[in-house]
Amino acid sequence: MKLLQLNTAEGLNLRQREVLLGWSMVIPSVLIILSLILYPIMYNIYLSFFDVQPLAANTYIGLENHKNVVLDPGFWNALGTTVIYVVFTTLGTTLMGLFVALVMNQEFPLRSLARSLILFPYIAPVISVVFSWQFIFDPVNGIFMDITYERLGLFASRFNLIGSPSTAVWVAVVFSIWKNFPFSYLMILSRLQAIDHNLYEAAEMDGASGWQKFRFITLPEVYFVMGAIVLLRMIWNFNKFEEVYLLTENVRVLSVYTYFKAFVGTMELGQGASLAVIQFLLLLGFILFYIKRVLKW
């Protein structure tokens, strides 16, 4: 103990030593963040003002990339798709999570087994799950069509639910809800377990109904957890790439649209960079608004 102190902090008072310790502990992560996150972001912003050629020099073209992006109807389609995707997946995961958490908070036999089974979709690797979904929704061989069309006769003809551009986004939404609700469930459940039972007992004495107990005790207690979950889910799903892209390339949310713009076909790398910047700004604006209005920080 003595030796270590001599080596690292000789001649410093306690306060200075604390400061030194603090800095030395955050420095590694600061360095990592700077090199792996801040540098790419900065470089990306820089690239968005250039006509980027992978094999030749970049030429400065000012706001041309941003202009081209915004004037392209494809961008507005992608933005619309992203809004649909984010709103419905966030609502879905949160409500589903809340509902399941409320159920799982009740006493019933084999409850802990059920609780852990629910986590499966969340921990299963995306790629294997995606393949089974693609198989389920295959128009010719899939289980979904076999049941709904062949056996139940719900539809007039077979169709490609996961492939057609008009329906694919809804499959992606349902997939994301199914895959990610266990996270919301886990967070909400842990908060539910911390609610003091006396509150419910007191409410019962006052003759509160089940709904009233939920509305005036449970909901205020889980409000901030849900607020945080909603924020995180919106950030995650706004930038979501792999779940959407692997499931079906036809759902052009902003991240997938950016990928295609930048790396497929005519490879507009500069426009790709400017798309990433725009997406970043949109997200930043939303986060600031949300934190001020909903989380009231």
Place this chain on the structure above:
Amino acid sequence: MKKCIVLFTVMLLLTTFVWAGGQGEAAVEEDATAVEAEGPVSIDFWTTQTQSDRMATIQVLIDTFEALNPNISINLVAVDENELATQLNTAAAAGTLPGMIESAAENAVAFGSEGLLNEQAITKVVNDIGKEKFYAGALRLNETASKGSYYAVPFHGWVQGLWYRADWFEEAGLNPPSTWEDIKKAAEYFYQPDENQYGILVGTKAEAYAEQCFTQIAMANGAQLFDADGNLIFNSPEMKEAVEYYAELAEFTPPGPQSWRARDYYLQGKMAMFFYSTYIMDDLALEENAADSLSSENFSDLEGKSFDPQLVQNTRLAATISNTQDAGYGTIVSFGIPAHGDQQKIDAAQRFIKYLFTPNAYITWLHMAPGGMNPVLKDIATNARFQNDPKGIFQHYGAEKMAEIIQGLDAIETFSIVEGKRMADASTIYSKQIIPQMIYKITQQGMSVKKAMEWAENEMRKVM
């Protein structure tokens, strides 16, 4: 406090590790450039054979080569053909180009004209092997704008055509599908979605497969991307007819965007015709190959799960499609050496490619997919060992039929060669997948043919 100090030391240690790790890598790279010409060298080989069993066979060839050349080590990397352009451009930008790549000749020409491939290095390989030993048609597809210089060396190739259920056609009294008219008639006739049966498979997903189907159909109508003077003539009446005709055929495919994978439906007896390469030959004939295309045993209630041993007898190939003229199509797969400028790696790649052309290695490679991988060297095609493949495909289809297919390699036509002249821009258009995207817009997004063709032409002008 004690805890804090321990934590601090651990953190310090960790940072040194991270730092040292980074240093170590840099040092290794310096080493690689510093060693003399005879020293060990390691190259990446990007193959488009992504199936694990094929990779295993290639790895055996690599191991043999490494045993013969202890100074060279080859690292096999599988890259999907559809991702190749993206990956190679990214690698070029990052300065991490591989030592050699395997790609369709069309892509090799596109990469070459972008300056990504080393022409001198590969032309030397062609000359060392002997230009006269190759099929001239296969070699020509890799030629640069100047005669006698090549972007890549052809290695193997396949022929595409329309495979069809001869027994169904016979029963229905329909002509074999080799003209536009007969194809459409049959597609319409066999399209019975209520019965879960479909007329034809043409690509409708924005992938290379759609372009492969479309090229043959367009060629049959005399439609070209460029005239002999290099002017873009995409907006021709012939091309418009071809696009319209293709869109009509697409009505008779299984629902939604479809790609080559939908050939599974044919193997399950749910489809009458499909465009495919000769790669399908072993899947049709051998149960273990077809298994991949049939529904899993776990779902016994779903239809179309068992192997049909009669299918191979009942299947025929219409290799030539015609409307105003005859059109054959196929792809030559070639090796290219990327332009990374490292002489030692170039030497290693050249030596490895020449090794792959030695009869034993070559035949081992080709036997990975008999019928699909056909030789581009004349003396290998008639080699008795080559004709005696372990899967018995030659026996199954007969040496005569196989010879016909291999001959077809010499007659492959693509948009990028017009009256013997190389149109490098056509290869770029192919590699940017503009036509597949156009087809997707028409068939899946409901865009009108006129609007989609305008869009495509606009995109083509952008990349020229």
